[in-house]
Amino acid sequence: MNPYNPGSLALQERAGVRALADHIAPSITPTLRPVAAAFLELQPMLVLGAADADGRVWSTLLTGAPGFVRATGPRAISVAASLPAPAGSPVGTIALDPRTRRRMRLNGIGRPSARGFTVEAEQVFSNCPKYLQKRELYAPDPTTPTTPTTPPGAPHHGTALTPDQERFVRAADTFFIATVAPDGADASHRGGNPGFVRVDSPTELSWRDYPGNSMFLTLGNLESDGRAGLLFLDWSSGTTLQLTGRAHIAYGPEASDRTTRFRIERSVETPNASPLRWSSPLYSPANPPLSQDPV
Secondary structure, rough: OOOOOHHHHHHHHHOHHHHHHHHHHHHOOOOHHHHHHHHHHHHOEEEEEEEOOOOEEEEEEEOOOOOOEEEEEOOOEEEEEOOOOOOOOEEEEEEEOOOOOOOEEEEEEEEEEOOEEEEEEEEOOOOOOOOOOOOOOOOOOOOOOOOOOOOOOEEEEEOOOOHHHHHHHHOOOOEEEEEEEOOOOEEEEOOOOOOOOEEEOOOEEEEEOOOOOOOHHHHHHHHHOOOEEEEEEOOOOEEEEEEEEEEEEEOEEEEEEEOEEEEEEEEEEEOOOOEEEEEEOOOOOOOOOOOOOOO
């Protein structure tokens, strides 16, 4: 079964990478290999993307002691957290480990369970370490339960970025993006040197599409639907900024020249949302220099 939807296929054709995408398509399977299950059980965080009851797409950070995410069979995982989406919804998840620059994605159907929720896997695959910044986890001790020293603050809701939130976004070297399409949901990551996300106005962001794995799952979903949810994380304080809205792709004259433009409809900033505290980053050597960076 072809893992690509029509939006992804169209982008692969436009970029001239259809043969490469077909070659790597078998790496997307509905089953968890033992190495993937072992990786998941070591992770203290998971990002989930899904649409809410009103159809808005959000990207949400979930955290817990290692083992809070675990495989319960070759095609299912259990997560000790509340499902931030309606029961039976398509969900996309990404487990990203800054300590090792490894990441894996698992997309499927989310359902509440006695422990929290489960995801019945439909797509499982790993990605290369491109654009992943290396960080060390220094609090809490990753071998102990992740009990926050400071409880999460009250969420701040809005429809546009505040000046402080604009600075937050401009300083980001990583964000997560959730997308949806008729065939399911997906959660992925984008990374680069600080400034790679541009704030074009309090309600508009944009970023260049860097060369990736040629699957075009995220951009394919945007071509098919357009709804998206972004998650920015302050790695040192645990504050999260969630944005939901719509995105489209602006194409340049070259096949590889693509920019994603995102219009904000709703925002939620939560102080101390995560109990995890991470070190300053060691930037990925794959990050392209920005126009203002020294060459």
